[in-house]
Amino acid sequence: MTFGYDVIVIGAGHAGCEAASAAANLGSKTLLITMDMNRIAQMSCNPAVGGIAKGQIIREIDALGGQMGLIADQTSIQFRMLNRSKGPAMWSPRTQNDRVEFVKKWREVLDSIPNLFIWQDTVTSLIIRNGIAIGVKTILDVEFQARAIVLAVGTFLNGLLYIGKSKISGGRMSEPASFGITEQLVELGFKKSRMKTGTPVRIDGRSIDFSLMEEQKGEVDFHKFSYLDFIRRPMKQLSCWTSHTNKACHGVLQDGLSESPLYNGKIKGIGPRYCPSIETKIVTFSYKEQHPLFLEPEGINTQEYYLNGFSSSLPIFIQLLALKKIPAFRNARIYRPGYAIEYDFFHPTQLNHSLETKLIKNLFFAGQINGTTGYEEAGAQGLIAGINAHINVHNEKSFILARNEAYIGVLIDDLVTKGVDEPYRMFTSRAEYRILLRQDNADVRLTEKSYQIGLADKSRYNALVEKKKRIDNIIDFIRLYSVDPKQVNSALEAIGTSPLRNKVKLTDLLLRPQLTINIISFLIPIVREQIDKISDCKEEIIEAVEILIKYEGYIAREKIVAEKINRLENIKIRGRIDYSTVQSLSTEAKQKLISIDPETIAQASRIPGVSPNDINVLLVLLRR
Structure with missing residues (x-):
């Protein structure tokens, strides 16, 4: 049997779900193929979304019209804004999520998209003709044809699970590995x-002594992932808990090191430096003498807890014995042990920025197949791959986001x-323009771009236009309104900041680190009245x-730097x-440039091994 589609997405993890929903919502007839329809968007590791830099990615996915932020908000059982003690460029939203509800919501979303169809099966090979991907074959001997294919197979390609001396074929615990695609x-x-x-x-959880742990409650303010007003956190909110390992625990682990595949060299794959066992x-x-542990609830209707910081591939009895040396877990019972997984990935330097492969046209890679780790990184790649798969089908210009966007x-x-030499994980330090790429302004940066290609809908775009209008109006009011010393001096002295000698614009007052718009509004009621008229008290x-005014100088300076670099982004070099x-x-520059074949001078300048002198040589040649 043969069936035809515009786009086929292989794998229904976080990358595959975003890819399929994006392509279908853009208008492509899309097929999502998964081994198990009951584990769509499964949270394979911790039951959480977001975190440092990752939270910014989720807000960007939402701003572009993707799904993960919406679903994370609806299934959140705890919300926190990380890095509040630092500047707003570092603020990162994070949720704990109900694992079961997360999968359920994703399935509801996918089933509701008219152009999207789901098929439960295992793909064994791709159909390639004249260097173009045109379809897939499955283990059920079904053939599907398509005009573009997104490969989002996670950890399933020749996956192996390790627990001590046990080695099991699989992509996740109790799920079979996938064979054939790697070899092809x-x-x-x-x-x-x-x-x-x-x-x-x-x-x-019934075996844990929570009295010996420190409680970590969530936040209940207005922050969330989605920019859409009607999205709220409807679920019961739960606490996380913190504890530490100790010398006795370390002793047990030390004695068992020779039996750890993650440590003893039995697994030859590249391991994560930033999330070690x-x-x-x-x-x-x-x-x-100790390492922090974070106990995270898996949902509101289960006793299952995830012990973040205790990843392990040791034999089961060693894991349990070491765990019981920690006072809070001295009576611990477990649902299942930790385990290691080894799997195939393909070096991402073999991709274009659209995530289409350089070797095969209309074939896209997204997620862990590209050497990344994390739901957020996978979802982002899936979204871009899905958009560009649809674009390829309709022969339009690729959708590519720049580093300053x-x-x-x-x-x-x-x-x-740059490629990867370890599982890639996003950090704020990787973004040289992070003052521009804040979590608060992802919609301002990206929603119009998405609206122009047809993914973000009219209501989302109108909400952005209204938001920007209100922001501009408030800023205009703050810049023009004059504050009389008599209005505020006694209050200023009371909070430890110097009194005014003359009238000043409200902007000058807001620039003081001790003051916020809310404090000023309390001190000067007319300010609150005027702002309320403009913004309807919307905290976001x-x-x-406040961020735009207080950090105006930093933002302006970073924009200038980005504009200078962007000049190099416009100098095409490929071919x-x-x-x-x-x-x-x-010699190294030649090898890297031939291998990666950069699109622009700016991309060439970011390739490891290509020096500033090499870039100058290329610029001279281009001038000729």
């Missing part, structure tokens, strides 16, 4: 390697330009105004120079 892509010339990661033990921690940081742009540019708008013939280039 390697034959076609793709370069692949292996990666490894781990997940921790899941504990029965507990075995790696006690060796790398042997001088530390989005964390998603940084993520994809890093992958395509007030926060945006214009035969690097092998340029004697002035270093």
Whole structure:
């Protein structure tokens, strides 16, 4: 049997779900193929969305019209804004989520999209004709044809699970691995390697002594992921808990190191430096007597808890014995042990910025197949791959985000330009324009772009226009309104800031670190009245105004730097120079430039091994 579609998405993890929903919502007849329809968008590791830099990505996904932020808000059982003690460029939203409800909501969303169809099966090979992807074949001997294919297979390609000496074929616990696709892509010339990661033990909450742990409650203010007003957090809010390992726990782990596949070299794949196993921690940081642990609830209707910070591949009895050395877990019962997983990935330098492969036209890679880790990074890639798969079908210009436009742009540019030597995880430090890429303004940066290609709908775009109008109106009022010293001096002295000598504009007063719009509104009632008329007391708008005024100088300076760099982004280089013939280039630069084949001078400048001198050589050649 043969069936035809515009876009086929293989894999229904976080990348696949975003890819399928984006392509279908844009108008492409889309098929999502998954091994198990009951595990769509499964939270394979911790039951959480967002976090440092990752929260910014989720807000960007939402601003573009993706789904993860909406679903995270609806299934949130705790919300926190991380890094509040730092500047707003570092603020990062994060939720704990009900794992079961998260999957349920995703399934509801996918089933509601008219152009999207779901098929439960395993893809065994791609159909490639004349260097173009045109379909897939499945283990049920069904053939599907398509005009574009997105490969979002997560950790399933030749996946192996490790617990001590046990080695099990699988992509996740109790789920089979996928075979055939890796071998076919390697034959076609793709370069692949292996990666490894781990997940921790899941504990029965009834066996935990919470009195020996520190409670970590969530926040109940206006912050959330989605920019849409009607989205709220409807679920019961739960606490997380913190504890630490100790010397006795470390002793048990130390004695079992020789039996840890994550540590003893049995697994050859590349491991995550920023999320190491507990075995790696006690060796790398042997001088530390304890390591932090974070106990996270899996949902409101379960006793299952995820022990963040305790990833392990040790034998079950060693994991449990070490756990019981921690007072809060001395009577612990577990649902399942931690385990390691090793799987195939393909080097992302083999992709264009659209996430289409360079070797095969209309074939896109998204998610962990590109060497990344994390739901957020996967979802972002899936969204961009889904958009561009639809665009390819309709022969339109690729949708690509620049580094100064989005964390998603940084993520994809890093992958395509630099490649990976470990599972890639987003950090704020990776974004050189992070003052521009704040979590509060992702809609201002991206929603209009998405609206122009047809993904963000009219109501979302109108909400953005209204928001920007209100922000501008409040800023105009603050810049023009004059404050008399008599209105505020006694209050200013009371809060430890110097009194006014003359009238000043409200802007000057707001620039003081001790003052906020809310404090000023309390001191000067007419200010509150005027702002209320403009913004209807919307806290998100007030926060945006305050950031724009207080950080105006920093924002303006970073925009200037970004504009200078963007000039190099506009200098196209692909196909214009035969690097092998340029004697002035270093040998390493030649090799990297030939391998990656950068689109622009700016991209070439970010390739490791290409020096500023090499860039100058290229600029001289281009002038000629």
